[in-house]
Amino acid sequence: MRAIPRHALNAGWILVLPFVVLVGALFLGPIFNILWLSVSDPTPGLGNYTELFTSDSLGRILWTTLRVCVICTAISVVLGYSIAYAMVHAAEGTRNKMLGLLLVSFWISVLVRTFSWLMLLGRNGVVNSTLETIGIISEPISFMRNELGVLIGMVHYMVPYAVLPILASMQSIDGRVLQASRSLGATGTQTFWRVYLPLSRAGLVAAALLVFIINLGFYVIPAVLGGGKVLMVAEYISVQVLVTLQWGTAAMLAALLLFGVLALLFLMSRFMKLSTVFGGARA
């Protein structure tokens, strides 16, 4: 192929320049503003960051966030893997119906879903009253205002995100490879652990990464289902911005989340090509 002439390249840049300016002004600008705030408010320096090591409450919030995110990611990915596995092995009609249901839950607003859980899981909610009626429990279980409720809500929201990348990687597995494994004497279990799982690993990693990153910034579900008892980073930032007006601390936490996600992506890129994880063209 011929190289693109230099002047043509320049003309192209002029065409996309408005968008570059737009992205710069509306996206990168605010990010740099936040980074700047985190080292300049209330006084210039790294004071906001050293708070991380001195403040008990900050430490507790970060620990809660991390714990909830890890547990939620683990559960979502395992559920997502099972659902994707069932979908791949279902007949085509059934698979399309399952995909439809999955996408419907994608389109329902997180707010609507969270309030639905509120109805279901409350002290007098459907779940508790049903369990009481059939006599399994005598006292209502407290599903809300604790981590259990937050986890139920978050897992429910995240499962479709986990299913899709896993489904894509499972669909690309050549069925003959699995037949080959059986013809070579491997049992179903051996075939799964030694062939199927490794071949769907890229989807699994992508799903875990996606779910974990989205989890880190979760606001609505912990706020509503946690009822202020399960304080996670996003909600804490909102409190700092809107209530206590400590913008420096808020900016520092926001920057921390940003760097956390970037570090995660970097770490992952050292083990595998990110383009394969996110379904890009295979080299």
Add this chain to the structure above:
Amino acid sequence: MAGIGNSGSLHLKSLVKRYGGFTAVDNVNLEIERGEFLTLLGPSGSGKTTLLLMMAGFQDITSGDILLDGQSIAAMPAEKRNFGMVFQGYALFPHMTVRDNIAYPLSVRKRPKAEIGAKVDEMLDLVHLTDFGHRFPKELSGGQQQRVALARALCFAPPVLLLDEPLGALDKKLRIEVQAQLKEIHNRVGTTFVFVTHDQEEALSMSDRIVIMNHGRIEQVGTPSELYQHPRTVFAASFLGKSNFLHRKDAVYALRPEKIDLAAAGTGQGANTVSGVVQSVTYFGAMLKYQVQVPELGEIEVDVDAWRGGTPVAEGTTVDLTWANTAAVRLEIEPK
């Protein structure tokens, strides 16, 4: 049978496979002998691959039985049959190195590490890939991948090796090379090979016996030369090699193009002589292919050795065609 491998005999008894109303395999009876190289040859849709998958245990049987050394294996799942199989497209494990691919059947059988290592070395040597053990399948050429698939399928000494069009993806030149290697490996291991192909040259050059299949049924079984020299049906005569068909009274005869001699008009001497006009001549290097229009027989194809045949006869020339009585083979009229 001599050889470093294992070998077993297979007996297919009245095998039938139906999908709804469609019969893919129709009452197949076949004895496959210990250590032989048997080829299932047929066009696509003839049931040859279905038959192979039934032997492998990937297709269940509608009725009939499969015996391995006299024992029924019809109800046995694929992983218990201990058959080696080489798949179309090879189906190597893309996430494992060549060594791990070949070691797989032994490691799922939980054999000791030292034994696996020694066996893998032996197999790598057998398929001439000693220096490629640490590569991944995608770093190998098609022919090399094919050999890895073969080594993997043979390394646990299966009594029977099933091969599903293993050379289909290779280009013609490489295919001929791999055919020779495959034949050599068969001689060395002595395992029973059941080979599926739609390529008649491949079948002729490699097999001890060929099974010609059509519409789910066996048309004819025999050694390559038996089938080529004495085809029994029109299908067998036209699928394996080329044939002219001569209709005489209520019988049909097959006559191979190379068994006909072409002579100048009026000089033909043979048990059978007819006169015709050359319609076309095609040059194939080693031979010349003539299409000759014979009034009483229709168009007849004649192959003449290009070197010994002298100057090609021009189109439009009238010639004599002669052949010996034994050259034409009377065919069975197919039951309809």
